[in-house]
Amino acid sequence: MTLRVAVIGGGTMGNGIAQVFAMHGSQVQLIDVDDAAIDRARAAIDQSLQRLVKKEKLSSDEAQAVLARLEGTTDFGRTADRDLVVEAVPERFEIKKAVFQKLDANTGPHCILASNTSSISITKIAATTKRADRVIGMHFMNPVPIMKLVEVIRGNDTSDATADFVVRHSEALGKVPVVAEDYPGFVSNRVLMPMINEAVFCLMEGVATREAIDEIMKLGMAHPMGPLALADFIGLDVCVEILDVLKDGLGDDKYRACPLLRRMVAAGHLGRKTGRGFYEY
Secondary structure (H helix, E strand, C coil), rough: CCCCCECCCCHHHHHHHHHHHHHHCCCCEECHHHHHHHHHHHHHHHHHHEHHHHHHCCCCHHHHHHHHHHEEEEEEEEEEEHHHHEECCCHHHHHHHHHHHHHHHHCCCCEEEECCCCCHHHHHHHHHCCCHEEEEEEEEECCCCCCEEEEEEECCCCCHHHHHHHHHHHHCCCCCCEECCCCCCCCCHHHHHHHHHHHHHHCCCCCHHHHHHHHHHHHCCCCCCCCCHHHHHHHHHHHHHHHHHHHHHCCCCCCCCCCCHHHHEEEEEHHHCCCCCCCCC
């Protein structure tokens, strides 16, 4: 039976998640706040598919078939028949809480609700619903169509059946699901963000230039991208939000965001998405 999926939020992560499910045969609803946001998401997906066509990894007919499996809507009521919903809205608990409460009211009792959160507690999100056993984390990596990992996070009450369902369907997408426990930042960002933050402290304190810091980490640690370039790719505002979750959740000052990082966010220099961060784009 075809998996019926909804993705909430058509930004960078959301449109990538929608694309991957549609490429693997799912009927996908892409839900966002207005038609303009949906149009931007569909355009981004089309652009991504056309790159695959140019690389001869996909035919033109296959790309059109993927787009045909995508439906854009602003109506949460359309999720009533979905088997799985993946939330990919901004990394703020109050926004996610509102989305999950809407989904809990509109989806069928069988539906599994997943969050693409990179740091917020799945247990806390699940507690805002009446189906904590069917709430789970599916943390995809950016860019979603390329990166293999899905960090699967079980909340306190997530059932074995829910976890098995998500692992099985992640594998069906060609991904590698890896389970992490529900603690702030899980594994990926609990390890990554302090490294990025320390690189920003090195820059602020004049230890080395931005280029030198990134080159040392690329050549010395075999990282494909330096930490400052990676921060720009993720979004400096997102980095601060995750560091704040880590600091609040773990109560340790070692997760405090570097003052330079906060200053750049305050200035609106958020990285690639604004054309300027630690580097210019």
